[in-house]
Structures are given as C-alpha cells and as structure tokens.
Amino acid sequence: MSDVLVERDGHVFVIAINRPHKKNAFTLEVLEEIASTLLRLRRDPACRAIILTGTGDSFCAGVDLSIMEGMRADGSATPSGWKSLLMDRVHKIALALDDFDKPVIAAVGGPAYGAGMDLALMCDMRFVGASARMCEAYINLGVVPGDGGCYYLPRIVGLPKALELLLSGRVVGAAEALEIGLANRVCEDDALMAETMAFAQILASKSPSAVRMIKRATYQSLACDLRTSLDLISSHMGVVQSLDDTAEVARALKSGDEPNFKEQ
Template identity: 35%
Template sequence: MAFLQIERDGGIVIATMNQPETRNALTGNTAVEEFVRLCAEIRQDTSVKVLIVTAAGPIFSSGGNVKDMRRFFDEALTPESICEEYRQGIQRIPLALHALDVPVIGAINGPAIGAGLDLACMCDIRIAADTATFAESFVRVGIVPGDGGAWFLPRAVGMAKASEMAFTGEAIDARDALACGLISRAVPADELLPAARALAAKIAANPGTVMRMTKRLLREGQHASLASLLELSASYQALAHKTAEHREAVTAFIEKRPPKF
C-alpha cells in the first residue's frame, strides 16, 4: 500500500500519510521515495499552487521506526554505511520539500514526534488540531536529529526554544506550540482539514507564477545579504510585470471586478 494518499483539488494537492498502523513512520517503508517523487512532480507542474501535508489516523507522524533501529546494533554496520544510509534515505525528504517553490501547509492532526516534528517544520505554514503534541525527542532514544531538525526547528521557534525542546525531548501541546510560533493556528480536530483547505484556497486564488517567485525570495532572504536580495527582487519584479497574471490583476483592480487567473 502506498504511504502517501494523493488528492487534487484544482491547484491544491493534498498529500495524506496513510500508514496509521506504523504511526506514519518515515523509515522502513516507501515514505522517502514517495515524498521525493511527489515534490519532483509538483516542481514540474506549474498548475499546482499549494501543497497540504497531513496524515490519516490519530498521529501525524512518529518519525523514525524505533523498533527498526535495533538493526544498527549489528557490528557489521559501520558508521560510514549508516551515514550513507541517512544521506540516501530520510535526508532526501528535507532536501525535496525545501526545494519546492510552492507554499506547503502542514495540517498536524496529532502527535508529531522526532522526525515527524521535523517534517512539520519543513512546511511553510503549520495548522494543528488542538489535541496535537510536538516533541523533538531524538535525545530520549540516544540519537541526534538526523533529518535536518537542527536546521529547521530553530528557524520555526528560535534557538532558545529549539534548544529546550531538543535537550529535554519533552513534548509540548498545541497551546504552547502556538505561543512559541511553531504553529500559526490551533483548531478543533474536526475543523483541521477544512481550515487547511480554506487557507490553501486563499493562497491558490493568487497567480501561481508570482507565488513561486515570492516563496523563493522568502527563502533567499533567510541567508542572503540585503543588497543581494534587492537585486534578485528587482529581477523577479521585472519578470512579474510582464506576466499575463499581472496584467489581469491590474486590469481587474481598475475595472473593480474579481481577477480571472
């Protein structure tokens, strides 16, 4: 059975992790390949404007399969081979999702644990059920965040809160997640997907080409100098001014009617 259940609604793609029997674990299955393939398809399909990542069952994702980690006790597995396994395995998910230039909404339906929390942090916007919990729990099983959590989590909540979560491994609830900026909204569980879809629809109502350029600028702004970002912004703006969407948006504004993209 496929790990991801894919649904398309106009310019919105909904990817639902659908292995509740494994707590939607991201290892020991086809999760990596399916996420990488989906991201590649979205990058090629300019009609896609938003991706929603959510999960079936009571848990968003437990991250790595802890029972499967016992195989690392085998002396035949060298540190070098384990390192390569991470490179060719779960580390491909953050690289694929981060390379997406469409907005990604995480609809967190339940506990997001370890790599499951890091997956949530790979999304641009996070909405959670008010019953969801979040834990950067690697230290509790004697390992480090091997999937990029040390890069994503501080960008989501700041270094101090990320350090507290990573050093203790303790879970926080949706109220605390909202307070520290890990999520932008907490809603009743039965309202989670409708809320994510409604937000996605607001985003998808805008021109797709400009949306992708806007996301690229936001990403570049995290590490580029102001001068470099301004130069890139000028280049993107020159392209944006020549799009059919810009012409339609301006015309519709002047004519006081909704634009037709």
C-alpha cells in the same frame, strides 16, 4: 491501499502518510514516494499549493523501528551505514522541499515526534489540531536529530527556545506551539483539514508566479544581507511586471472578476 495518498482539490494537492496503525511512522518506501511526488508536483502547473498530513489520529511518529531492526540484522548499522541511510534515503524529502517553490502547509493532528516533527518543520507553515503533540524526541533515545531539526527549529522559534526543545526532548502541545511561533494556527481537531484547505485555497487563488517568487525571495533573504535582498527583489519586480499573471490580476481588478490564471 497505498501508504501514501495523494488527492487533489482544485489547485491544492494533499499528500497524506497512510499508516494509521503505525501512527504514520514512515518506512523508506514512504519517503521515496513522498519525495517522488514532490518532484512531480514541482513541475505540475496544476499544483499551486500542497498540504502535508497524516491519516487517522497522528501526523507522523517518526521512523518505523523496523528500519533500525533491519539494519542491525543485516550488519549495515555501522557509522557509514547510518550516514548513507540518512543522506541517500531519509534526507530526500528535505532536499525536495528545499527546491519546492510553491507553498507547503503541514496539517498536524496528534503526535509529530522525532523525524515526524522534522517533517512538519520542513513545511512553510504549520496548522495544528488541538490534539497536536510535537517533540524532538531524539535526545530521549540518546541520539542526534537526524532529519533537519537542528537546522529548521532555530529558524522558526529562535535559538534559545530551539535548544531548550532539542536538548530536553519534552513535548510541546498545541497552545504552546502557537505561543512560540511553531504553529501558525490552532484548530479544533475535526476542523483541522477544512481550515487548512481553506487557507491553501486562498494561496492557490493568488498569482502563481508572484507566490513562487515571494517564497523564493523570502528564503533567500534569510541567507543574505539587506542590499543583496533588495537587489534580488528589484529584479523579481522587473520580471513579474511583464508576466501574463500580473496582467490578469490587473484585468480582474478592473472588471471585478476573479482572476483566471493560465496553467503554464
């Protein structure tokens, strides 16, 4: 069976790391498959939302140690070798998600450690099970966060809390994750996927054009001043008002029907 499973439920696609015997620690092949799947679904009009998760009792325990062992064995564990590994292979998912303008929700059950936590941080939202344990574990190994933790975490929980977690390497449970804004919602473990899917289906039922524009505008507004953001959104409003999706919403509201958006 594949190490990455892709399933569809209506307009919601689920991408699951399928290495439960390794706590879903990822190999380079897993990263390549997830990145290529994201690139494909970015262009697929049938996809309106994604859930990223892991099978078994873990979300993702980070990098499979065999990658490091292999680098040491073949002599590529040099400064340039490590940099190439990260930039050419590991960072592909972060860059693919940065270009992905449809909602992505991480469903986190069990451990999400190191690059596994970073993978959850890359997503737009995080629904966590009661058993979730999240940890920026790099410092415990004497290394730096290699997959975006220093970028994402301050934007999600604020700078002081991010530094606390990055520098201490301590584990955050589900309740604290919710308290500090790291998690959007905490669910019972056996209801995690059902609740995440139910919310994803709500997002998938909205105007696809408006959802994508809102996501883009929200992220772009984090990196610009107020006037630039308002100028951007006024252009988006002018465009979206002319689209078939908006006309379909108006028709459905008038008739009392559910909107039926065309796949474009």
